[in-house]
Amino acid sequence: MKTVWMAGAAFMMTACCGNTSGPAAGSPKTEVTYGAEIALVKPDSVGGATINEALWNRRSWREYSAEPLTLEELSGVLWAAAGENRPGEGRLTAPSALALYPIRVYAFFAEGVYLYDSKAHKLVRVLEGDYRNLAAMQEFAFGAPLNLVYVADPAAYAGKNIPDDKVRCLCGQDAAGYAENVNLYTAGHGLRSITRGSAPEPELLAALGLAQSGCFVALAQTVGK
Numbered sequence: 001m002k003t004v005w006m007a008g009a010a011f012m013m014t015a016c017c018g019n020t021s022g023p024a025a026g027s028p029k030t031e032v033t034y035g036a037e038i039a040l041v042k043p044d045s046v047g048g049a050t051i052n053e054a055l056w057n058r059r060s061w062r063e064y065s066a067e068p069l070t071l072e073e074l075s076g077v078l079w080a081a082a083g084e085n086r087p088g089e090g091r092l093t094a095p096s097a098l099a100l101y102p103i104r105v106y107a108f109f110a111e112g113v114y115l116y117d118s119k120a121h122k123l124v125r126v127l128e129g130d131y132r133n134l135a136a137m138q139e140f141a142f143g144a145p146l147n148l149v150y151v152a153d154p155a156a157y158a159g160k161n162i163p164d165d166k167v168r169c170l171c172g173q174d175a176a177g178y179a180e181n182v183n184l185y186t187a188g189h190g191l192r193s194i195t196r197g198s199a200p201e202p203e204l205l206a207a208l209g210l211a212q213s214g215c216f217v218a219l220a221q222t223v224g225k
């Protein structure tokens with residue numbers, strides 16, 4: 001009986017108090033250096049809250065401090081979004097319709113914009129400087145340490161004979177899987193996030209050099225503390 005009550009109390013604490021599952025004491029907290037590339041660290045196979053705790057904690061956050069993510073947190077977030085989980089097979093933590101992977105993950109920091117390379121588990125800089133105003137249309141995102149933009153490249157569907165509107169829908173569904181992986185990762189690691197549909201798309205694509213590419217913004221997300 002005592003065991004049951006203790007378990008119930010722990011469950012209620014997690015459910016009621018929100019982000020109680022921060023990084024384990026003593027886990028490394030490495031500062032990110034924003035060079036031409038950011039080599040991300042290998043994600044741990046154990047860590048964070050349980051799946052059930054993460055699901056109880058998940059919610060959309062619209063308040064963020066300016067505190068940057070550590071390298072370990074950033075690495076975990078990108079890996080959750082689109083990291084390889086079966087190395088050598090090119091398959092990711094998130095599913096993709098027909099395994100075509102049309103989604104590119106761009107990470108917007110105060111220091112620059114980076115494209116995630118899931119195979120090498122690294123970020124590659126595409127722009128220097130603060131472009132967070134192009135990653136969102138809501139004030140809270142502009143000062144948050146990380147905004148992710150999921151850009152879809154419909155060219156991944158070339159030759160598949162799938163109508164354009166269906167391709168757009170499938171890309172959005174892929175992106176939603178990436179974003180929800182991140183939401184669960186943040187909920188399980190004492191971080192905050194929100195899936196967002198809004199971004200100034202023409203300006204954003206132009207800044208990324210994708211204005212004429214046929215790419216479109218499938219989804220966006222803010223991550224922080």
Ligand SMILES: Cc1cc2nc3c(=O)[nH]c(=O)nc-3n(C[C@H](O)[C@H](O)[C@H](O)COP(=O)(O)O)c2cc1C
Pocket residue numbers: 058059060061062138194195196197198
């Ligand atoms: C596809 C999608 C797009 C969303 N776009 C926005 C957005 O642009 N801005 C925003 O503040 N919230 C956005 N949200 C968050 C929803 O408003 C939020 O999930 C909803 O209010 C339920 O709250 P909860 O996530 O805390 O349970 C979006 C959610 C989804 C799934």
